[in-house]
Amino acid sequence: xxxxxxxxxxxxxxxxxQRVGDLLIPANGNFPAFSATGCIERIxxxxxxxxxxxxxDLGYLLLALNYLPLFVIHWLLNLMSRAEQVPAFIAPFIxxxxxxxxxxxxxxxxxxxxxxxQRVTSTHTNTLAVIDYQVHCAPDQPH
Amino acid sequence: xxxxxxxxxxxxxxxxxxxxxxxxQAGADxxxxxxxxxxxxxxFPANEMDANAQLMWNGGMDLSRDAAxxxxxxxxxxxSTIINQCLLDRFDDIALNDFRTATGLAFFNRQTxxxxxxxxxxxxxxxxxxxNDWNRNAELYVDGFEKLGLEWAPLRRGQKDCGAGNDCMVCxxxxxxxxxxxxxxxxxxxxxxxxxxxxxxxxxxxxxHGQQFVTVHGRRQGHSQSVYGRQxxxxxxxxxxxxxxxxxxxxxxxxxxxxxxxCHPQWMTVGFFNxxxxxxxxxxxxxxxxxxxxxxxxxxxxxxxxxxxxxxxxKPGYGFEHQHFMQRYRNMACIEVAVRxxxxxxxxxxxxxxxxxxxxxxxxxxxRADRGNRIVQDIFNTLGAYETMTSPIQLxxxxxxGCGIGTHAGNSVVNEQFQxxxxxxxxxxxxxxxxxxxxxxxxxxxxxLSHRAAETLLAEAGVAITSSPRKQELQA
Numbered sequence: 001x002x003x004x005x006x007x008x009x010x011x012x013x014x015x016x017x018q019r020v021g022d023l024l025i026p027a028n029g030n031f032p033a034f035s036a037t038g039c040i041e042r043i044x045x046x047x048x049x050x051x052x053x054x055x056x057d058l059g060y061l062l063l064a065l066n067y068l069p070l071f072v073i074h075w076l077l078n079l080m081s082r083a084e085q086v087p088a089f090i091a092p093f094i095x096x097x098x099x100x101x102x103x104x105x106x107x108x109x110x111x112x113x114x115x116x117x118q119r120v121t122s123t124h125t126n127t128l129a130v131i132d133y134q135v136h137c138a139p140d141q142p143h
Numbered sequence: 144x145x146x147x148x149x150x151x152x153x154x155x156x157x158x159x160x161x162x163x164x165x166x167x168q169a170g171a172d173x174x175x176x177x178x179x180x181x182x183x184x185x186x187f188p189a190n191e192m193d194a195n196a197q198l199m200w201n202g203g204m205d206l207s208r209d210a211a212x213x214x215x216x217x218x219x220x221x222x223s224t225i226i227n228q229c230l231l232d233r234f235d236d237i238a239l240n241d242f243r244t245a246t247g248l249a250f251f252n253r254q255t256x257x258x259x260x261x262x263x264x265x266x267x268x269x270x271x272x273x274x275n276d277w278n279r280n281a282e283l284y285v286d287g288f289e290k291l292g293l294e295w296a297p298l299r300r301g302q303k304d305c306g307a308g309n310d311c312m313v314c315x316x317x318x319x320x321x322x323x324x325x326x327x328x329x330x331x332x333x334x335x336x337x338x339x340x341x342x343x344x345x346x347x348x349x350x351x352h353g354q355q356f357v358t359v360h361g362r363r364q365g366h367s368q369s370v371y372g373r374q375x376x377x378x379x380x381x382x383x384x385x386x387x388x389x390x391x392x393x394x395x396x397x398x399x400x401x402x403x404x405x406c407h408p409q410w411m412t413v414g415f416f417n418x419x420x421x422x423x424x425x426x427x428x429x430x431x432x433x434x435x436x437x438x439x440x441x442x443x444x445x446x447x448x449x450x451x452x453x454x455x456x457x458k459p460g461y462g463f464e465h466q467h468f469m470q471r472y473r474n475m476a477c478i479e480v481a482v483r484x485x486x487x488x489x490x491x492x493x494x495x496x497x498x499x500x501x502x503x504x505x506x507x508x509x510x511r512a513d514r515g516n517r518i519v520q521d522i523f524n525t526l527g528a529y530e531t532m533t534s535p536i537q538l539x540x541x542x543x544x545g546c547g548i549g550t551h552a553g554n555s556v557v558n559e560q561f562q563x564x565x566x567x568x569x570x571x572x573x574x575x576x577x578x579x580x581x582x583x584x585x586x587x588x589x590x591x592l593s594h595r596a597a598e599t600l601l602a603e604a605g606v607a608i609t610s611s612p613r614k615q616e617l618q619a
Contacts, residue, residue: 024461031466042192049196049218050204053497081459084535092209099210103536106456107204114451115192131472133451135423137313139184139320140306 006044013059016066021109030130038119039112148174151372153347156222157589158573159378160326165597167337169606176345179219187317191450194316198226208501212537220343221327228428229301229323231587233260238581245578246549259591267324268303272429280422281429283476284446287522296433312423350387352566374568381575385490385545386498397556401490403547405580406539407481414476414523415530421473422448442515447479457534480515483582484508490545541585543577561596572596
């Protein structure tokens, strides 16, 4: 982010990410919705080291997700989850694409969400606290 | 005026660092190029997302052509030894015999390799995980094995002092305690003390082999840069090294280039328990299968776990289904099946010059995986898990082959002197030279082979080899 704006994605692309993010992780019990956490603000930290072609392709996909009706995105997500159940005669053509979409979209959304980052004004429980994830490893304190 | 280095090493992982240590110790001028950044124990990224993005190629999201396998490899000074679990096993006779048969090279035998293993191990602090190291996931693993009459063994890990109350999950993003025996804590400091120069963030684009020297072109921090060496050693791992040779257009001359790629594909199965398991706490890996039948059947089982991001990707589905899965993160036990893949993949370049990893799962390897996963299901059922889930996503961390070692240019890329056939100034000793999948964690054997390669290079340069068995071997 440069001065609070993404250098890699446009407003419309980021909106596409929020839309699919909220379908993948909606508000539910202690889980805040993807968009409520503000973790999208770290998109450049996540994608800044990716291959430029991958960033470009993700951008196209997010732009499409900005415009697609929600029921179509739902249908797409369902299809992605069933990449292994595609009939054998079309699997070689369809399954790789569905798997790519699955890993690409979920990889971005889940990475941001479970980074534990929240916008400064967020009042939601931290996502890592929701699943009660705590780890510690540090050098011993000098005596 | 060009500065000519004795050796340029591309890559700073298990192969490059060991080579650098022994070459610099003998007085050679060595330059090491690493595409990733340099971190230290106090500067490693603080969370899983940053670790993935900053320490791995493509954020740990390199996919096979069929998008069924995720390949994970380090892009950081220290290479994959920064992000792996540092499980360090020697090859057994089965693996060495298979290597000898496949390559026709006699040095793949226990007697010869023992000396190399002994030498590299003398630089490492090794620890057999004890019962008091076990977390609840390991206890369940051992309990399940014993109930089903299966043999298990402690894992051997490179670690110095993990202290009390620390969670080793953290060191998958770099060990903040300087305990894990990554190259950054072992061979690299020794090499730097002997004069090694490391150029981090240098991404090699092209290697040009000349009559008198080798030129390495690349980009560093946005600027083109070229460096020159009398010898260049590619140590960028199976994917990186093979990609550089493919980019050099050597496929016509070396028809075996890019072939015989293996990766020990892994499947993680989660068992859900009513009790809190906390698989992410303490030493998250400490036991493995030691059942000789598993070795015959071509797989092994390890107790394992991962951080929230990795675990979240294992489960198909989304929305409430996903949240129901993640809500039970602390109730998950996990066992992984790692297959000793028998059917090789290939590495090629796309029209745009990107590496294409073609590694479909063969029917035989699928059967091996299914057999292992059924045993894992049985273990969890015996232990009283109320639900199990085997992830459809395959993970691959042991990336091997593509530049196989052998005797002829027709069916291998590298000869016994670790020299690329027909290109005397270009050497390789990393996992890309493996002729097949050993079925054993490869890291220690990469170090051992690199020690052997360093001896070979120094002998060629006329530097005395202190070890008398090797001296006799080279004289013979």
